[in-house]
Amino acid sequence: MDRKDNFINIKHLYNRGGFGIAYSDLHKLSRKSIEKVVNELLEIPKESADLATVDPDEVRRQMQRQSELGAKKELTEAEKNERQEITRIQNEQSRKLNLDWMQRLIGTEQPLLEKMTLFWHGHFACRSNNPMFAQQLNNIQRKYALGSFKTLLVEVSKSPAMLQYLNNQQNRKGRPNENFARELMELFTIGRGNYTEKDVKESARAFTGWTYNKEGAFEFKKALHDDQIKVFFGNTGNFDGEAIIDQILDKPATSVFICTKLYQFFVNETPNEAHIKELSNYFYRQKYNISDLMRKMFSSAWFYDKENIGTKIKSPVEFLVGLSREFHVTYNKPQVLIQLQSNLGQYLFNPPNVAGWPGGKNWIDSSSLMLRMKIPSLVLNDGLIDFSGKADPEDEAVIAQGKKSNIKPIKSAIDAKADWPKFLEGLPKKISPVELATFLLQPAVSAKVTGMIQNNLSLKNTAIEITSMPEYQLC
Template sequence: MEKNKNLHLLWRSGFGPDLSDIRDVDELTTQQLWKKIKDNASATLPVISPSSSFVRDNYDNTGRSELSKEQKEEWNRKIRQQSNKDIKELNNRWIQSMINNDNQLGEKMSFFWHNHFAIRQNNSLLQEDAFQTIRKHSVGNFADLLREVSKSGAMVLSLNNQQNRKRSPNENFAREIMELFTMGVGNYTEKDVKEAARAFTGWGVNQAGQFTFNAKVHDNGTKEILGRRGNFDGDDVIDIILQQPQTSIFIVTKIYSYFVNETIDTDKVAALAISFREDYNILRLLEVIFTSDWFYQPQNRSNRIKPPVELLVGLQRFSPIMAMEEALQYRIQRLLGQALFYPPSIAGWPSGKAWLDSNTLIVRLQLPQIIAGIATVQLQAKSDDDLNMGLSNSDDLIRLQKRGKVTANTAWDSWLSQTSETDITTTISLPNIDKQTLILLQTKSRGDKNNYAHNLMNLPEYQLC
């Protein structure tokens, strides 16, 4: 059925349908819908910045050399406080862009790369700059993306590459670029890491938070990396890594797992990787995936548990909610275990069943009612303070309810009035739902389509896409 294929495409290439997409779902062929998605992806993603420029204006501390130790500590405390506020604002503005931006593919790929390059950086200037780099190249060229993110101030400082000097090489970045960002475990040796670390010596960050190269501390000696020998620098290492067949296999495998199926079809991945390695064109790779017949096969549909951000954004794109207060967005992210800009580690967030436990499942199943003010939940937030965005305190219990924090979407009522319960069922829940369950929901809703739609979104099937 074309409608189900279109809904599948909207959830995988973006964050699900909004009410304006429903006519397209019904009337366009899947090929026509993909063309529209691809055309929208040609638009530049909007720049998302915090409203305050305090951290950017004051990143350089050298002008305060006359301050006492106590005064410097107070100044740094102000930087930390403002950075915390800025990152919360970036979080909220990005969520709003995910919800409202027509370039859903660009937003979805930004989210994917945000998890792939899972940088833990509490300075908002550095975090923002790395984030803008990811957005700039989200559907562009992976080689450009890799090189620019690797040189971002956030990456350099987070993986201690500014401490990497010829007399005392630091291996952190050299190891992670191979293990997490390009090739994966088992496809390089410890010698490759040590030699690559020598090549990356001299990389640092200047007083504006931007990449800089210090030739005085760079190791100019001959290195042997991944079978190549020469006087390599960091850019040379990245070129060598990109030439490895395993790099394209690793990236395609990760994209296949996220967009198609966590059970990897190695033959399909191998074929995709050969083409991808020709020019590392991200959009072309996605087009091959989203226009392939096998992408729409039953085993590749409704087989993914929505990550918390996908669930939260998708619900707001489609449901009666038009706007949610920033604090409520944060509380829900904390409870569900995925707060933007605060990955649990450099390896990123988990996937699949790792998203579900006794706490998160309760919130997930009640989320439509919670944010509409129909239900209230009080649960323990995750204990990791990075995940809690510095909001941990002696009482981590979070109580979620409306209290004026949600603005209604008036288009919802208009859509309901023109839609049958059968169409509501198809549009909201992609998997096949047991007929007896539908009968029970219809009885429970007593002819109220709004309640019926909410009850559908409460079903376990809605957790899948």
């Protein structure tokens, strides 16, 4: 492979396996083989740093006080205010958690690890009003993001955030709650059509007693567990939750389901059955080792086929993070990132439902596309932005019922600073506007784009113009 093709392929690899790549890094890596670059991308330190935004001890104190107030029949005015203050503090902590992860995504030197964490964040979609629970789940997804899928699945299933969100806290002997058991199979592992309603009911019995304690840690309560014989996937035994997970993973259909979602996230929204079969057979043989699977995917010749380059719509987070990394953007008021996420339709830690964000073409509508095309010039030139785009799903429900929404458009200063000297210094000295476009855009540069920029004198203005094009929304 000549260096030009290698340049294109490595750029594609870092756009999909990360959030883009600096020109200077791309220039160096293009001298190496794809195999070596893939291996380097997959090199993850044994211990990755957890997000530590939320102080668990502080949250536990808040939980204890909430429990005490909730046990009272009547509250004084002071106690009502105290309860509201705890809620306010927790909401503020949740926003801070969101921003800390966004800043990590923007600044990470482990792009694949964070990209995989983002994938699992959408796959195991979960909302929690408790910021400690949300942080725990995010750190679980990061810790096992490239490890064993079985371990990841078990740990996610035991997390207080998921147990609370899918009502397993109410799942007990004699009164099984099927919510978690159903979503475990439908959305997290094997997919519809591969289990029966009886399998849901029997597996719900197996997960009775899976709960968490007041410290926010998993706890198996034997007294609440149904220890009678169950029949699952035609097998009979006194199964507990982990035995159910083992049987789900024994089914090759689970490998197909997971590989299909990974393929759609990293390769192409349109599944290719032959490629997915190749991946899923390998994933199953490797006992669900995620790193092995990703190495296989990124090393496959078809990953670099033309139909897979520049054809995937960036998610809002991929778009914001990629732009910020590309131009070394500093946000003096980071909370603007929350407004941008919300208006673009991907607010981290707040998926629309347990199925996660739909993705693909669902990311784009007339209002969000116009906002996306405005953002680069506003971020890179520090402008004012009118926030009146997508509502939160809960707010959309209010609007659908004909009720008045409290949401009002807000004008806000982006208050961001791009490091233009650092960006420009990383480019070749005599790079042309068209060459810059070829680097910044994943789709092939069209004659129309060439005609618009070829006589530009300023690389800075050219970069802003290119990133404001619809083509920049693709990776």
